[in-house]
Amino acid sequence: MRLRYPHTLLPLFSSSSLTTMTTQTLFLSSSFSNLKNTFSPQTHSFYPHRPFFTVFCSKPASRNPSSPLRTNGYIGASHASIPRPVHLENPEEKSAELQFNILKKKLEAVGMETGICVPGQYNHLLCPECLGGDQEERSLSLYIAPDGGSAVWVCFRAKCGWRGSTQAFAGSSPHSRAMSQVMQVKRKRKITEEELQLEPLCDELLAYFSERLISKETLLRNGVKQRKYDDQIVIAFTYYRNGALISCKYRDINKNFWQEADTEKIFYGLDDIVGQNDIIIVEGEMDKLAMEEAGFFNCVSVPDGAPPSVSSKELPRPEKDTKYQYLWNCKDELKQATRVILATDGDPPGQALAEELARRIGKEKCWRVRWPKKRRSDNCKDANEVLMYLGPEALRDAIENAELYPIRGLFNFRDYFDEIDAYYHRTLGYEIGVPTGWDNLNELYNVVPGELTIVTGVPNSGKSEWIDALLCNLNQRAGWKFALCSMENKVREHARKLLEKHVKKPFFNERYGENVERMSVEEYEQGKLWLSDTFSLIRCEDDCLPSVSWVLDLAKAAVLRHGVRGLVIDPYNELDHQRPSNQTETEYVSQMLTLIKRFAQHHGCHVWFVAHPRQLHNWVGGPPNLYDISGSAHFINKCDNGIVIHRNRDPDAGPIDQVQVCVRKVRNKVAGTVGDAFLLYNRVTGEYTPDDNKSAVKKRR
Numbered sequence: 001m002r003l004r005y006p007h008t009l010l011p012l013f014s015s016s017s018l019t020t021m022t023t024q025t026l027f028l029s030s031s032f033s034n035l036k037n038t039f040s041p042q043t044h045s046f047y048p049h050r051p052f053f054t055v056f057c058s059k060p061a062s063r064n065p066s067s068p069l070r071t072n073g074y075i076g077a078s079h080a081s082i083p084r085p086v087h088l089e090n091p092e093e094k095s096a097e098l099q100f101n102i103l104k105k106k107l108e109a110v111g112m113e114t115g116i117c118v119p120g121q122y123n124h125l126l127c128p129e130c131l132g133g134d135q136e137e138r139s140l141s142l143y144i145a146p147d148g149g150s151a152v153w154v155c156f157r158a159k160c161g162w163r164g165s166t167q168a169f170a171g172s173s174p175h176s177r178a179m180s181q182v183m184q185v186k187r188k189r190k191i192t193e194e195e196l197q198l199e200p201l202c203d204e205l206l207a208y209f210s211e212r213l214i215s216k217e218t219l220l221r222n223g224v225k226q227r228k229y230d231d232q233i234v235i236a237f238t239y240y241r242n243g244a245l246i247s248c249k250y251r252d253i254n255k256n257f258w259q260e261a262d263t264e265k266i267f268y269g270l271d272d273i274v275g276q277n278d279i280i281i282v283e284g285e286m287d288k289l290a291m292e293e294a295g296f297f298n299c300v301s302v303p304d305g306a307p308p309s310v311s312s313k314e315l316p317r318p319e320k321d322t323k324y325q326y327l328w329n330c331k332d333e334l335k336q337a338t339r340v341i342l343a344t345d346g347d348p349p350g351q352a353l354a355e356e357l358a359r360r361i362g363k364e365k366c367w368r369v370r371w372p373k374k375r376r377s378d379n380c381k382d383a384n385e386v387l388m389y390l391g392p393e394a395l396r397d398a399i400e401n402a403e404l405y406p407i408r409g410l411f412n413f414r415d416y417f418d419e420i421d422a423y424y425h426r427t428l429g430y431e432i433g434v435p436t437g438w439d440n441l442n443e444l445y446n447v448v449p450g451e452l453t454i455v456t457g458v459p460n461s462g463k464s465e466w467i468d469a470l471l472c473n474l475n476q477r478a479g480w481k482f483a484l485c486s487m488e489n490k491v492r493e494h495a496r497k498l499l500e501k502h503v504k505k506p507f508f509n510e511r512y513g514e515n516v517e518r519m520s521v522e523e524y525e526q527g528k529l530w531l532s533d534t535f536s537l538i539r540c541e542d543d544c545l546p547s548v549s550w551v552l553d554l555a556k557a558a559v560l561r562h563g564v565r566g567l568v569i570d571p572y573n574e575l576d577h578q579r580p581s582n583q584t585e586t587e588y589v590s591q592m593l594t595l596i597k598r599f600a601q602h603h604g605c606h607v608w609f610v611a612h613p614r615q616l617h618n619w620v621g622g623p624p625n626l627y628d629i630s631g632s633a634h635f636i637n638k639c640d641n642g643i644v645i646h647r648n649r650d651p652d653a654g655p656i657d658q659v660q661v662c663v664r665k666v667r668n669k670v671a672g673t674v675g676d677a678f679l680l681y682n683r684v685t686g687e688y689t690p691d692d693n694k695s696a697v698k699k700r701r
């Protein structure tokens with residue numbers, strides 16, 4: 001078999017010629033028929049048109065799964081994966097074999113696996129540059145000339161686009177020349193409408209656009225043309241910059257898109273946004289045309305559609321940002337715009353495109369469009385659908401009602417109106433807090449979900465007792481359930497104290513029972529049910545101290561499993577407070593309280609956190625200050641409510657069962673105000689009642 005060098009391919013293998021290679025020249029070349037005749041049977045499956053077309057065109061943008069040009073454009077080349085032997089019988093053939101082997105070595109030197117490569121065909125390989133991305137696609141299309149003496153390749157992954165060519169021998173004598181260097185070529189062609197043989201749209205295509213409500217005038221203004229490919233007429237969208245034709249994108253009857261080979265990717269309609277303050281970016285040429293029908297000329301379309309999803313990676317450097325080159329190469333036009341309206345498709349890829357564009361343009365000047373409903377259930381997908389289904393007025397409305405592009409962490413009150421409405425109408429309940437159960441204290445303190453109350457007081461002042469009594473009241477009034485992390489309490493002691501308050505009878509009648517009737521077995525059994533139903537216990541079974549995050553994780557589980565509305569952590573010093581050596585206690589407390597507050601807010605759970613005051617040297621028996629809390633002033637700074645529990649121990653100063661509840665801080669005026677309320681403590685049942693003799697409440701806001 002004789003291998004003949006196809007003269008149409010010769011220019012490919014000089015360093016400059018690859019850039020001048022066009023789809024058209026390859027496509028129209030009469031030599032393909034020669035090739036076909038010459039290389040049978042090896043090339044019997046070699047498609048003269050489509051494969052060249054697909055190899056040397058940029059990646060098509062269509063998301064149509066049936067598209068033969070989709071994703072990697074390899075449809076015509078799949079047979080290349082079947083290795084075919086090359087039979088070389090005479091000296092010329094041996095020489096061809098030699099140069100093919102040299103060529104293979106060169107290709108292997110740049111990382112290509114040439115084991116299954118066949119001359120005269122398109123071979124699918126793993127691209128050594130990008131390794132086929134996450135999917136490890138065989139995205140490199142390698143064409144080896146039928147004589148095995150030269151090769152040209154391109155990677156079809158938009159993010160890679162690696163392309164190049166090489167030949168076995170740079171000169172005439174294979175033995176006298178060193179191996180030529182592998183070249184990478186990324187230069188862009190200059191094109192003209194004449195060269196591309198673009199023609200005015202025929203009546204059939206005008207009718208096609210007319211059905212989509214795109215007028216002839218709009219088509220003319222945007223230079224929409226047609227072109228013959230094979231026997232097919234395709235739509236040609238011309239891409240101009242400063243009045244010069246830069247590229248052309250084609251669309252066939254099956255909605256396959258492809259771009260003129262080796263031309264720059266720019267926005268479609270780029271000249272329309274020059275000097276504009278407001279710019280609209282859409283996802284396709286049809287949408288750009290639709291925008292014009294609605295009166296928006298300041299609109300461009302991206303040249304190659306949307307990505308499947310938002311990239312999780314950092315933004316690449318502009319020169320490496322292959323897919324979005326069209327943004328970088330018109331950055332001046334974009335820079336002068338003060339508002340960029342992203343009117344991409346409403347589907348996930350369209351939204352991913354909006355996000356990718358916004359990431360690059362700067363979200364602060366981006367707006368986004370929500371497409372209106374097409375029918376009762378589904379929304380219009382894009383601008384052209386809005387135009388077709390709802391008309392130009394609706395399209396104008398959609399653009400005029402574009403909303404600010406969301407920026408993570410930056411909100412408007414509007415974003416919270418549902419929540420604020422619920423607050424105003426008090427539909428969630430407890431918006432103004434649950435009363436404590438003691439009328440005099442209710443004027444000062446009410447329990448609001450999601451808040452943090454710090455409770456302090458000197459040792460034995462009755463902090464834990466008072467909190468338990470409060471929980472019992474809240475359960476009785478509002479049915480709240482609680483998670484208890486009370487490290488100092490034995491479980492049975494804690495159960496006793498809670499049951500006494502609930503049943504209002506002593507657990508025992510010895511000593512403190514004072515001949516008051518003891519709770520009956522029935523009452524006790526019922527009480528046990530109430531205990532189990534109302535409280536979840538957070539306890540560290542082993543000897544080590546629990547950390548705050550450990551407690552909060554379990555509290556979260558209690559919220560989700562049992563619907564608890566309150567968490568008690570009693571006391572602070574029984575938690576594990578190991579901190580890094582470079583962190584002060586103040587910093588640590590601040591961070592810890594932030595964690596607790598986040599938990600409270602996120603789960604709408606009120607947290608009572610008991611903290612002891614530091615040692616009071618000259619204590620004269622009065623209530624301590626919140627600033628006396630050991631560890632940090634952050635306790636008072638960060639809490640929503642600060643309460644000091646104090647009890648009188650001097651019979652001359654007043655009744656010794658009197659408890660002073662000093663409300664020292666109330667951040668939320670809806671919840672109460674600062675002041676003191678006096679309760680009387682029942683030693684037998686642990687209950688508290690308002691002290692009627694001391695009903696005056698001091699308010700010192």
Ligand SMILES: Nc1ncnc2c1ncn2[C@@H]1O[C@H](COP(=O)(O)OP(=O)(O)OP(=O)(O)O)[C@@H](O)[C@H]1O
Binds near residue numbers: 458461463657683
């Ligand atoms: N007003 C009061 N009159 C008399 N005894 C009280 C009063 N309040 C609490 N007590 C008793 O004081 C003891 C300690 O109460 P409690 O555990 O609630 O105090 P505390 O402030 O939490 O203590 P600690 O600082 O040790 O954590 C209990 O036996 C309780 O019955």
